[in-house]
Amino acid sequence: MSATAAHAGDHGHDHGHHHKETFITKYIFSQDHKMIAKQYLITGTIMGVIGIMMSIFFRMQIAWPKESFAIFEIFLGNWAPDGVMSADKYLALVTIHGTIMVFFVLTAGLSGTFSNLLIPLQIGARDMASGFLNMVSYWLFFISSVIMVLSLFVEGGAASAGWTVYPPLSALPEAIPGSGLGMTLWLVSMAIFIASSLLGSLNYIVTVINLRTKGMSMTRLPLTIWAFFVTAIIGVVSFPVLLSAALLLIFDRSFGTSFYLSDIFIQGEALHYQGGSPVLFEHLFWFLGHPEVYIVLLPALGITSEIIATNSRKPIFGYRAMVASILAIAFLSTIVWGHHMFISGMNPFLGSVFTFTTLLIAIPSAVKAFNYITTLWKGNLQMNPAMLFSIGLVSTFITGGLTGIILGDSTLDINVHDTYFVVAHFHLVMGISALYGMFAGIYHWFPKLFGRMMNKNLGYIHFWVTAVCAYGVFFPMHFIGMAGLPRRYYTNSEFPLFDDVADVNVVITMFAIIGGAFQLVFLYNFFSSIFYGKKAPQNPWRSNTLEWTTPVEHIHGNWPGEIPHVHRWAYDYSKPGHDEDFVPQTVPMKEGEEELHH
Amino acid sequence: MTTGLLTFIVLILIAIAIWQLTKIFDLSQAKADNTQIANDKDNNINGYLMMGFLMFIYIITIISFWKWGDLPLIGNAASEHGSSVDTLMIISMVLIFFVQTVTQALLHYFAYKYRGKKGRKALYYADNDKLEFIWTIIPVITLAGLILYGLFTWNEIMDVNMDDDPIVVELYAQQFNWKVRYAGEDNVLGKANVRLIDLGDNPNILGLDREDKYAQDDVIVQELHLPVNRKVVFKMRSQDVLHSAYMPHFRMQMNCVPGMITEFAMTPTMTTDEMRQTSKIQKKVSRINALRAAKSETLVAKGEEPLEPYEFNFLLLCNKICGESHYNMQINVIVESQEDFDKWMAEQETFGKK
Numbered sequence: 001m002s003a004t005a006a007h008a009g010d011h012g013h014d015h016g017h018h019h020k021e022t023f024i025t026k027y028i029f030s031q032d033h034k035m036i037a038k039q040y041l042i043t044g045t046i047m048g049v050i051g052i053m054m055s056i057f058f059r060m061q062i063a064w065p066k067e068s069f070a071i072f073e074i075f076l077g078n079w080a081p082d083g084v085m086s087a088d089k090y091l092a093l094v095t096i097h098g099t100i101m102v103f104f105v106l107t108a109g110l111s112g113t114f115s116n117l118l119i120p121l122q123i124g125a126r127d128m129a130s131g132f133l134n135m136v137s138y139w140l141f142f143i144s145s146v147i148m149v150l151s152l153f154v155e156g157g158a159a160s161a162g163w164t165v166y167p168p169l170s171a172l173p174e175a176i177p178g179s180g181l182g183m184t185l186w187l188v189s190m191a192i193f194i195a196s197s198l199l200g201s202l203n204y205i206v207t208v209i210n211l212r213t214k215g216m217s218m219t220r221l222p223l224t225i226w227a228f229f230v231t232a233i234i235g236v237v238s239f240p241v242l243l244s245a246a247l248l249l250i251f252d253r254s255f256g257t258s259f260y261l262s263d264i265f266i267q268g269e270a271l272h273y274q275g276g277s278p279v280l281f282e283h284l285f286w287f288l289g290h291p292e293v294y295i296v297l298l299p300a301l302g303i304t305s306e307i308i309a310t311n312s313r314k315p316i317f318g319y320r321a322m323v324a325s326i327l328a329i330a331f332l333s334t335i336v337w338g339h340h341m342f343i344s345g346m347n348p349f350l351g352s353v354f355t356f357t358t359l360l361i362a363i364p365s366a367v368k369a370f371n372y373i374t375t376l377w378k379g380n381l382q383m384n385p386a387m388l389f390s391i392g393l394v395s396t397f398i399t400g401g402l403t404g405i406i407l408g409d410s411t412l413d414i415n416v417h418d419t420y421f422v423v424a425h426f427h428l429v430m431g432i433s434a435l436y437g438m439f440a441g442i443y444h445w446f447p448k449l450f451g452r453m454m455n456k457n458l459g460y461i462h463f464w465v466t467a468v469c470a471y472g473v474f475f476p477m478h479f480i481g482m483a484g485l486p487r488r489y490y491t492n493s494e495f496p497l498f499d500d501v502a503d504v505n506v507v508i509t510m511f512a513i514i515g516g517a518f519q520l521v522f523l524y525n526f527f528s529s530i531f532y533g534k535k536a537p538q539n540p541w542r543s544n545t546l547e548w549t550t551p552v553e554h555i556h557g558n559w560p561g562e563i564p565h566v567h568r569w570a571y572d573y574s575k576p577g578h579d580e581d582f583v584p585q586t587v588p589m590k591e592g593e594e595e596l597h598h
Numbered sequence: 599m600t601t602g603l604l605t606f607i608v609l610i611l612i613a614i615a616i617w618q619l620t621k622i623f624d625l626s627q628a629k630a631d632n633t634q635i636a637n638d639k640d641n642n643i644n645g646y647l648m649m650g651f652l653m654f655i656y657i658i659t660i661i662s663f664w665k666w667g668d669l670p671l672i673g674n675a676a677s678e679h680g681s682s683v684d685t686l687m688i689i690s691m692v693l694i695f696f697v698q699t700v701t702q703a704l705l706h707y708f709a710y711k712y713r714g715k716k717g718r719k720a721l722y723y724a725d726n727d728k729l730e731f732i733w734t735i736i737p738v739i740t741l742a743g744l745i746l747y748g749l750f751t752w753n754e755i756m757d758v759n760m761d762d763d764p765i766v767v768e769l770y771a772q773q774f775n776w777k778v779r780y781a782g783e784d785n786v787l788g789k790a791n792v793r794l795i796d797l798g799d800n801p802n803i804l805g806l807d808r809e810d811k812y813a814q815d816d817v818i819v820q821e822l823h824l825p826v827n828r829k830v831v832f833k834m835r836s837q838d839v840l841h842s843a844y845m846p847h848f849r850m851q852m853n854c855v856p857g858m859i860t861e862f863a864m865t866p867t868m869t870t871d872e873m874r875q876t877s878k879i880q881k882k883v884s885r886i887n888a889l890r891a892a893k894s895e896t897l898v899a900k901g902e903e904p905l906e907p908y909e910f911n912f913l914l915l916c917n918k919i920c921g922e923s924h925y926n927m928q929i930n931v932i933v934e935s936q937e938d939f940d941k942w943m944a945e946q947e948t949f950g951k952k
Binding site for chain 2: 071087088091161162166167168169172175176261262263264265266268270275276277278279312313314315316317318319320321343344345348351352355356359360362363366367369370371372373374376377378379380381382383384387388391394395398399402403405406409410411412414415417418419453454455456457458460461464467468471472475476478479480482483484486488489490491492494495496497499500501502504513517518520521524525528533534540541571573574575576581
């Protein structure tokens with residue numbers, strides 16, 4: 001039905017009578033992009049709770065090594081005999097935390113929610129190009145989430161080779177218990193996840209190209225849509241490579257092939273593998289793995305662009321430069337993967353090339369940061385919670401991005417590679433930034449998603465505590481990295497050398513616990529507002545984009561009558577010659593009025 | 599166990615408290631201005647908080663540098679190439695902290711300065727090609743400098759050759775320890791393959807080819823001794839999974855990959871004794887020992903063994919996740935004078951003699 005709705009374009013479309021919705025078609029197997037967005041959001045939130053809880057557990061182990069915690073006995077069961085987390089299950093927690101946060105929360109939860117919600121609404125389409133594929137995409141994501149969670153409960157435990165699952169560790173059950181059934185389920189889950197992601201991405205691309213309403217030229221698209229569009233393209237280019245990497249790993253694990261394995265002697269026995277190379281896997285993995293960073297980050301930046309402009313009551317500064325930098329980042333992101341492999345044994349000449357391309361990517365990133373700051377300049381800043389999270393994103397994006405200059409430089413990477421310096425860097429620049437983008441999006445579009453407002457004061461508390469804790473966790477972490485402390489160590493107590501940074505780990509864990517606990521404020525606000533929040537007005541943030549011209553109550557096809565036409569770009573805020581400080585895209589140009597950004 | 603239970607109960611109570619307080623807070627506002635859209639009061643408070651947050655960022659930076667800023671990875675490198683790595687690190691750090699300080703200040707100050715007021719209109723300012731050009735070209739120039747310096751150093755470090763009469767040493771990684779093989783008199787490592795490993799009565803733990811004449815004088819040991827001021831060419835092997843040979847004090851790291859041999863060359867410039875004498879290490883050691891002494895007191899009070907006092911040693915540790923005991927895969931690296939090294943080497947048995 002939605003597909004036909006989409007094709008019906010802007011010819012009037014009658015929504016009253018021709019289908020009856022059952023509970024199942026409305027809430028479960030829905031093909032409506034707004035419902036699918038909510039499904040992604042709720043699933044992503046649940047996965048997020050699991051992922052963050054895991055991080056608090058292993059942070060407790062790092063701060064108070066080998067202590068017994070009753071909370072471990074309850075939540076971790078036989079992963080923590082007598083409440084003491086075991087060494088290999090520590091690695092399982094780290095692995096699944098990374099996997100869940102990167103893929104299930106910040107890829108599917110973020111893109112899945114906001115691309116689905118906003119692409120049709122902001123470009124003026126009745127629905128996605130294919131509602132059916134969209135539904136299939138969500139349900140594949142759901143199945144892969146279930147499998148990933150189930151993998152926690154199998155014998156040997158969940159995958160434990162790090163979220164990068166480098167073979168041979170991930171290929172040989174002899175090497176670590178988690179490389180048994182847990183790893184198989186990890187691979188199956190990821191394969192399904194990739195299928196889901198590809199279906200979603202193809203849908204986003206086709207929708208943006210074909211279903212824009214009259215007047216919505218590419219240069220009038222809101223930056224959110226540009227970000228989602230380019231993200232989808234990166235996904236289509238790079239996710240299939242991870243799929244092939246995963247399939248070859250399945251072959252090595254289950255059918256005795258030697259794509260990644262060679263000359264292995266383990267547990268008193270030489271294995272038959274001959275001629276493969278783990279370095280091949282690293283190449284294939286990071287060919288997705290690095291673009292993945294931008295798959296996570298670009299939607300957050302797109303959301304931030306929209307929210308900062310709206311709440312500054314100013315046009316986003318340098319629209320064309322913003323689009324150009326998104327495109328530049330997307331292009332460069334596919335040719336920098338080798339900076340994860342400077343010391344992998346890869347030819348050092350390649351190291352030089354990847355250093356060069358990697359540092360280039362700092363340029364469009366710097367342009368974006370400066371443009372955000374300039375957008376604030378001489379604005380009339382409305383400090384809604386979404387705006388706070390957007391400003392917070394710019395702050396963590398700068399702090400985390402800058403240390404990329406050190407890690408991207410092969411010479412410096414030699415010594416900080418795989419230390420906590422890396423952990424601090426990527427958590428700030430992609431983890432926290434993307435999470436802020438997601439929170440910003442939820443606060444901003446909650447009225448569109450659920451027709452109600454979230455409580456702003458709870459939003460303020462949520463932001464400020466989270467902001468302080470995020471810096472409290474990840475800023476000092478740079479220093480234990482620069483002290484040479486490797487990541488993924490179950491405990492640092494075997495190294496007296498690191499005794500004098502043990503107190504940093506306690507500080508970090510304290511901040512993590514407080515920060516984690518205060519996400520309850522968000523969860524409360526989120527779920528109670530769905531049911532009891534104040535009813536939302538049609539355009540609460542006085543925004544220009546098309547989604548705020550749809551009725552508050554969701555209807556199939558989004559607009560009751562014709563799809564509105566677009567006459568201007570999305571950023572005519574405080575434009576001279578207009579009484580209001582915003583001019584929606586649907587307002588025709590006045591005589592003699594110029595479209596400034598062209 | 600009881601502390602665990604207490605912690606758990608406390609955590610649960612805190613969670614419930616947060617939830618309830620949130621609820622009370624939420625309900626108490628029912629009558630207040632409840633459009634849930636920021637008003638001038640919100641803009642004011644949050645604007646000031648933005649400035650507060652800027653201060654917080656600066657303070658946490660200062661505290662971190664003051665408390666933990668004695669960074670062993672900057673300065674005090676114990677290898678020849680290490681000092682150029684450190685110089686580049688310092689240049690990059692200074693640059694980063696300059697940019698960080700300025701941009702965070704601008705961001706948070708603008709957020710405070712331009713906090714919303716009813717009736718004020720923002721400046722319609724959409725584009726400025728000159729500005730865009732400026733902040734494109736400045737990073738381009740700065741990064742070009744960093745890239746050039748970095749690549750120059752990188753190429754020098756990664757140029758592994760046999761000039762300057764190096765000694766050849768194999769670092770052999772396995773779950774979860776290191777073995778070291780010296781090339782012996784001929785300075786050529788004998789051929790080896792994991793399929794030749796024999797753990798029987800006449801063990802061949804590294805899988806050396808017994809027929810290979812180069813293998814006869816190889817020396818296999820469990821500790822890494824190096825002569826000072828002599829170039830070392832490391833050849834790395836792994837027998838099972840990926841490992842990474844990380845020697846932070848020498849600014850050296852290279853993965854050990856099953857099925858291939860990786861390389862890294864470096865020249866240690868300080869003996870272990872000399873390193874122990876440097877003021878940086880002495881300060882660090884006394885700080886660590888003070889911490890360990892305090893910890894020992896509590897241990898003794900509980901009737902357990904006190905901790906050994908710490909003495910500085912260079913380390914070789916594993917820095918690529920390799921399994922359950924990844925966190926404890928280390929050996930000491932002993933750098934000594936050529937004479938001491940020769941003396942130690944003379945005491946070792948060669949592979950052929952075993």
